[in-house]
Amino acid sequence: MSTPVSHPFQAKPSLSRTFESGVFWLFRSAAYLVLACGAFVFADIVIKGAPAVFKTSFPFVNTVFLTEAPESLCVFDYEGQKREMGDREFRAFREQEAARAAAEGRKAPEIKATSFVYSAGGIFPCIVGTVLLVVGSMTIALTLGVASAIYLSEYARQGPVVAFIRLAILNLAGVPSIVFGLFGMGMFVIFLEWNVSLLAGWFTLAFMVLPVVITASEESLKSVPKGFREGSLALGATKWQTIRKAVLPYALPGILTSSILGVARVAGETAPIMFTAAYVVRDKLPWQDLQSAGDFFFQGVMALPYHIYVVSSKIPQNEYTERVQYGTAFVFLFIVALIAASSIVLRTKLRGRYKW
Amino acid sequence: MDSPTKSLRSVSHHPASPDGKSTAAVAPTLIDIENLDFHYGATQALHGISLKVPDRQVTAFIGPSGCGKSTLLRCLNRMNDLIDGTRIGAGSIKIRGVDIYQRDVDVIELRKRVGMVFQKSNPFPKSIYENITYGLRLQGVKDKGRLDEVVEKSLRGAALWDEVKDRLHASGLGLSGGQQQRLCIARTIAVEPEIILMDEPCSALDPIATAKVEELIHELKLKYTIVIVTHNMQQAARCSDKTAFFYLGKLVEFAATRTIFMNPENPQTEAYVSGRFG
Ligand SMILES: Nc1ncnc2c1ncn2[C@@H]1O[C@H](COP(=O)(O)OP(=O)(O)OP(=O)(O)O)[C@@H](O)[C@H]1O
Numbered sequence: 220m221s222t223p224v225s226h227p228f229q230a231k232p233s234l235s236r237t238f239e240s241g242v243f244w245l246f247r248s249a250a251y252l253v254l255a256c257g258a259f260v261f262a263d264i265v266i267k268g269a270p271a272v273f274k275t276s277f278p279f280v281n282t283v284f285l286t287e288a289p290e291s292l293c294v295f296d297y298e299g300q301k302r303e304m305g306d307r308e309f310r311a312f313r314e315q316e317a318a319r320a321a322a323e324g325r326k327a328p329e330i331k332a333t334s335f336v337y338s339a340g341g342i343f344p345c346i347v348g349t350v351l352l353v354v355g356s357m358t359i360a361l362t363l364g365v366a367s368a369i370y371l372s373e374y375a376r377q378g379p380v381v382a383f384i385r386l387a388i389l390n391l392a393g394v395p396s397i398v399f400g401l402f403g404m405g406m407f408v409i410f411l412e413w414n415v416s417l418l419a420g421w422f423t424l425a426f427m428v429l430p431v432v433i434t435a436s437e438e439s440l441k442s443v444p445k446g447f448r449e450g451s452l453a454l455g456a457t458k459w460q461t462i463r464k465a466v467l468p469y470a471l472p473g474i475l476t477s478s479i480l481g482v483a484r485v486a487g488e489t490a491p492i493m494f495t496a497a498y499v500v501r502d503k504l505p506w507q508d509l510q511s512a513g514d515f516f517f518q519g520v521m522a523l524p525y526h527i528y529v530v531s532s533k534i535p536q537n538e539y540t541e542r543v544q545y546g547t548a549f550v551f552l553f554i555v556a557l558i559a560a561s562s563i564v565l566r567t568k569l570r571g572r573y574k575w
Numbered sequence: 576m577d578s579p580t581k582s583l584r585s586v587s588h589h590p591a592s593p594d595g596k597s598t599a600a601v602a603p604t605l606i607d608i609e610n611l612d613f614h615y616g617a618t619q620a621l622h623g624i625s626l627k628v629p630d631r632q633v634t635a636f637i638g639p640s641g642c643g644k645s646t647l648l649r650c651l652n653r654m655n656d657l658i659d660g661t662r663i664g665a666g667s668i669k670i671r672g673v674d675i676y677q678r679d680v681d682v683i684e685l686r687k688r689v690g691m692v693f694q695k696s697n698p699f700p701k702s703i704y705e706n707i708t709y710g711l712r713l714q715g716v717k718d719k720g721r722l723d724e725v726v727e728k729s730l731r732g733a734a735l736w737d738e739v740k741d742r743l744h745a746s747g748l749g750l751s752g753g754q755q756q757r758l759c760i761a762r763t764i765a766v767e768p769e770i771i772l773m774d775e776p777c778s779a780l781d782p783i784a785t786a787k788v789e790e791l792i793h794e795l796k797l798k799y800t801i802v803i804v805t806h807n808m809q810q811a812a813r814c815s816d817k818t819a820f821f822y823l824g825k826l827v828e829f830a831a832t833r834t835i836f837m838n839p840e841n842p843q844t845e846a847y848v849s850g851r852f853g
């Protein structure tokens with residue numbers, strides 16, 4: 220205190236400065252805490268899940284895990300050796316051994332195996348199912364969402380009715396996904412008699428992300444300069460021509476950006492599909508054995524998030540299930556990242572083409 | 576195809592002087608505004624405006640900010656229809672004797688005949704070529720030869736051809752501000768309107784670009800009727816034949832430009848044009 224002040228901007232300790240640095244450190248540690256949690260989750264899944272997908276020997280990528288349906292894992296002792304194989308492989312092996320024994324004139328050996336459901340084979344049907352669900356529901360959500368956004372922000376007379384619709388849409392965004400699942404079951408599965416099917420899943424998921432898509436599309440439409448609209452209309456364009464030629468192309472990158480969020484959500488939600496579209500297990504792939512093309516839409520599918528749920532909580536846990544759990548989670552994260560990345564690439568391309 | 580362009584060019588060396596008093600008197604009326612009241616919801620923006628815009632002349636709207644110049648201009652091609660809650664309280668606007676607010680008027684057709692150039696140049700983020708053909712393509716014109724022809728003619732008409740003829744397929748946004756504004760004018764004349772409305776077309780331009788646009792206005796008035804809103808007194812004096820002075824939503828004085836600037840009847844007009852208020 221006694222040190223003389225040498226210039227008018229001399230730094231002095233004060234309460235507000237102490238407070239300032241306290242707050243700063245609080246924020247900084249909050250940010251790092253979040254980072255640490257995220258890194259931990261991610262690292263855990265990658266470390267434990269990657270071995271299910273990648274191998275140390277050629278072909279390095281575990282094609283079985285990515286390309287085959289789940290199977291039971293049979294674990295058994297044979298000729299003093301512990302062996303693990305998938306169900307089908309095990310049966311073939313047993314027959315082969317029996318045949319060999321018969322040829323040698325021995326009694327067929329008794330092989331006692333313990334089997335663990337879903338612990339062998341792969342998750343191909345789940346990957347296919349999830350991709351189908353995402354593509355279908357995003358198509359529906361974007362079509363409906365962009366159309367309603369165009370109506371709300373370009374055509375509808377702004378007033379209490381539209382304000383109320385907006386409020387309702389915002390509220391819809393806050394509805395828990397399990398409620399959407401129940402709605403989908405009541406509406407599509409039971410009332411419309413679509414049963415547990417792709418179509419029911421598509422619409423349920425689409426309705427779930429619709430609020431995000433509508434809100435984001437409206438934002439993007441609003442961000443297109445008014446001059447484009449006026450310029451177009453003043454040249455004798457109709458409203459729809461104006462929207463299609465002078466507004467929508469420039470709003471599209473923004474709409475796509477925000478749909479990325481929707482994609483991640485659609486791919487990830489378990490609750491809405493477990494009532495409407497997901498099967499625990501299904502032998503056939505969606506395009507196999509179809510009676511007619513229309514049947515494609517009325518079949519259930521396996522899906523990654525639901526599979527994770529099933530293998531983590533619906534079957535007895537043991538040393539063999541962990542491989543599937545982490546492997547599925549890893550592949551799942553990877554696919555979501557892939558979809559998101561491709562939307563970002565698409566958006567960048569569109570941006571480049573339609574910038575102003 | 577070339578002859579109108581040529582005749583336009585030849586006139587540019589003799590800029591029309593604002594003393595078109597005698598011609599103004601004989602020019603037939605194209606737009607006849609009678610007793611117009613205009614409302615934005617609860618607020619009335621225009622009060623009993625009566626004004627006759629002569630054919631193939633330049634009419635300037637001047638007045639302090641907020642007096643309703645843009646509002647009146649946007650009534651002429653019904654751009655105000657886009658704003659919720661606007662309405663014509665009383666009066667009428669007739670173009671060639673047809674009330675444009677009549678029920679059976681097609682706004683799209685009206686806007687093709689009454690083009691508009693905005694204060695902030697607003698080319699579409701497309702190529703120069705696409706900007707100009709935008710209106711025609713909407714009308715279903717697909718013939719490449721015809722489109723090419725119109726592009727050249729419109730760009731020449733907007734005195735932009737020589738500057739951009741080598742980069743017709745480059746983005747319209749790559750042009751300078753003044754070129755962009757002339758591109759917007761070219762885009763407007765490509766659909767062959769009868770009337771061109773200009774709302775402060777030069778307010779964002781430097782003096783040289785402004786001079787180019789003004790020169791262009793002189794050329795355009797041979798073919799088109801032009802209504803221009805401006806805050807620039809010299810501009811009104813230089814390029815218009817008739818001038819209307821508005822104040823607080825009312826038309827204060829409307830006369831030949833020369834009269835408005837040299838010996839206005841109304842003291843308010845005099846104060847405004849001499850820069851004493853506004
Ligand atoms: N969209 C609108 N909604 C409500 N009131 C408006 C709207 N546009 C203009 N007004 C009002 O109408 C009046 C006239 O506005 P206008 O834009 O025609 O003025 P102006 O003469 O063009 O002014 P400026 O020279 O600043 O462009 C103003 O009082 C303005 O506040």
Ligand SMILES: [Mg+2]
Nearest residue numbers: 644645646774
């Ligand atoms: Mg204005």
